[in-house]
Amino acid sequence: MEFSEIAALFKCNKCGSCTSVCPLYQNTVLEGMAARGKVALLEAVADGRLEAGEAVRAKLEDCLLCGACAANCPSFVPTTDLFLEARAGLAKELGLPLPIRLLLRALSTPGALAAGTPGLHLFQRLGLPQIADGPLGEKLPPMIRAALRSMPPAPLRSYRSRARRAESNGTGVRGTVGYFAGCFMNWGYADAAMATRTMLGRAGFRVEAPAVMCCGVPHRAYGDIETARELARKNIVALEQYDHVVSDCASCGAALKEYKHLLKDDPEYRERAETLAGRTADISEFLVKHEFPPPQFHTPLRVTYHDPCHLVRGQGVKSQPREILKAIPGVEYVEMQGADVCCGAAGSFCVTHPELSEGVGGNKADSILETKADVVVSGCPSCLTQLKAMLAAKGSKIKVMHPMELLAESYRKNS
Numbered sequence: 001m002e003f004s005e006i007a008a009l010f011k012c013n014k015c016g017s018c019t020s021v022c023p024l025y026q027n028t029v030l031e032g033m034a035a036r037g038k039v040a041l042l043e044a045v046a047d048g049r050l051e052a053g054e055a056v057r058a059k060l061e062d063c064l065l066c067g068a069c070a071a072n073c074p075s076f077v078p079t080t081d082l083f084l085e086a087r088a089g090l091a092k093e094l095g096l097p098l099p100i101r102l103l104l105r106a107l108s109t110p111g112a113l114a115a116g117t118p119g120l121h122l123f124q125r126l127g128l129p130q131i132a133d134g135p136l137g138e139k140l141p142p143m144i145r146a147a148l149r150s151m152p153p154a155p156l157r158s159y160r161s162r163a164r165r166a167e168s169n170g171t172g173v174r175g176t177v178g179y180f181a182g183c184f185m186n187w188g189y190a191d192a193a194m195a196t197r198t199m200l201g202r203a204g205f206r207v208e209a210p211a212v213m214c215c216g217v218p219h220r221a222y223g224d225i226e227t228a229r230e231l232a233r234k235n236i237v238a239l240e241q242y243d244h245v246v247s248d249c250a251s252c253g254a255a256l257k258e259y260k261h262l263l264k265d266d267p268e269y270r271e272r273a274e275t276l277a278g279r280t281a282d283i284s285e286f287l288v289k290h291e292f293p294p295p296q297f298h299t300p301l302r303v304t305y306h307d308p309c310h311l312v313r314g315q316g317v318k319s320q321p322r323e324i325l326k327a328i329p330g331v332e333y334v335e336m337q338g339a340d341v342c343c344g345a346a347g348s349f350c351v352t353h354p355e356l357s358e359g360v361g362g363n364k365a366d367s368i369l370e371t372k373a374d375v376v377v378s379g380c381p382s383c384l385t386q387l388k389a390m391l392a393a394k395g396s397k398i399k400v401m402h403p404m405e406l407l408a409e410s411y412r413k414n415s
């Protein structure tokens with residue numbers, strides 16, 4: 001296994017600062033969970049003391065890719081980039097397991113998601129996912145229970161189909177936005193996606209949702225770099241006609257801004273990816289920048305906010321969602337302890353590593369419960385799904401919402 005930035009690996013002085021911020025280390029107190037342990041593992045592979053095999057891959061996959069270690073490393077070791085590079089190297093040498101290959105293939109085939117959603121919708125209408133939190137749930141294998149708990153909502157109609165039938169959303173006096181309707185938002189959180197559309201309309205922008213592909217985050221995480229690059233190129237072609245590109249999914253937004261690194265060696269797409277990154281914004285970042293019209297309706301709710309890793313560390317967006325929530329009259333905003341600590345979802349990690357994910361997610365649910373909030377808000381569909389599951393497991397009825405749902409609701413009641 002080769003590292004393009006092997007020098008970065010040896011910048012680690014084993015100070016241990018990363019252990020104090022690693023959610024997995026804090027739950028397990030196992031050195032291999034923290035970045036320091038993983039860096040030591042990769043050093044051993046790089047200098048030939050250890051073979052790059054399945055055992056190394058398993059250790060590297062004990063990671064949320066939350067970025068807390070990289071953000072807190074005094075030696076600026078790009079830990080998560082190194083872990084991703086190592087995963088890609090291992091995927092190349094060892095291949096990927098069949099279930100992962102099937103999952104990644106489905107995500108890069110929009111027709112597969114369209115075909116699967118009605119079945120998932122029926123499954124949910126019958127209340128079958130609730131089995132996970134009932135007496136039967138304890139008897140299920142942990143991965144099956146986690147899969148049931150981590151199921152995103154599956155409305156019968158996707159965002160795209162609803163937006164096609166909806167009335168025009170404004171004159172677009174301030175321009176047109178290319179909205180990136182990612183897999184999770186389009187198929188699972190269509191209500192929140194419609195709220196984003198409404199808010200962009202209220203801010204004076206016309207919204208178009210070009211036919212985009214999966215952002216490529218899952219492919220990159222599992223090391224299928226070539227598919228991630230292919231998806232990136234297709235998304236660049238679909239979006240580059242827009243002056244403004246907006247995402248309301250933290251992971252998709254971070255991916256679009258990252259294409260410039262992913263395609264840095266592609267002479268045809270390098271500059272196009274740079275241009276796209278400069279035009280892309282998370283919805284909260286975009287609305288604050290473009291001074292969205294203040295809501296008037298009194299919404300008497302105690303609200304707290306969870307920072308998605310891909311928004312706070314991936315995109316540096318921290319103040320804007322809070323600014324939006326505080327702008328809603330009647331909202332009593334309360335900050336939770338460790339708001340920027342990962343919730344433990346991390347895409348499919350919550351299914352492949354159920355115990356670790358539930359440990360981290362349980363801590364997050366406790367932090368939310370301590371605030372005595374009525375609503376917890378987060379701008380990432382993966383986090384929303386995990387927060388709902390972790391709160392439900394504790395018997396809590398706290399509502400979990402995307403910030404655009406709460407914001408759009410506060411205008412609707414006023415009109």
Ligand code: SF4
Pocket residue numbers: 011012013014015016017018019035036039069072073074075076077079
């Ligand atoms: S904080 Fe950085 S330098 Fe310190 S042990 Fe972790 S990775 Fe190494």
Ligand code: SF4
Pocket residue numbers: 021022023024025033034035062063064065066067068069070079080
């Ligand atoms: S990315 Fe997160 S989970 Fe992974 S080692 Fe770093 S702090 Fe721990």
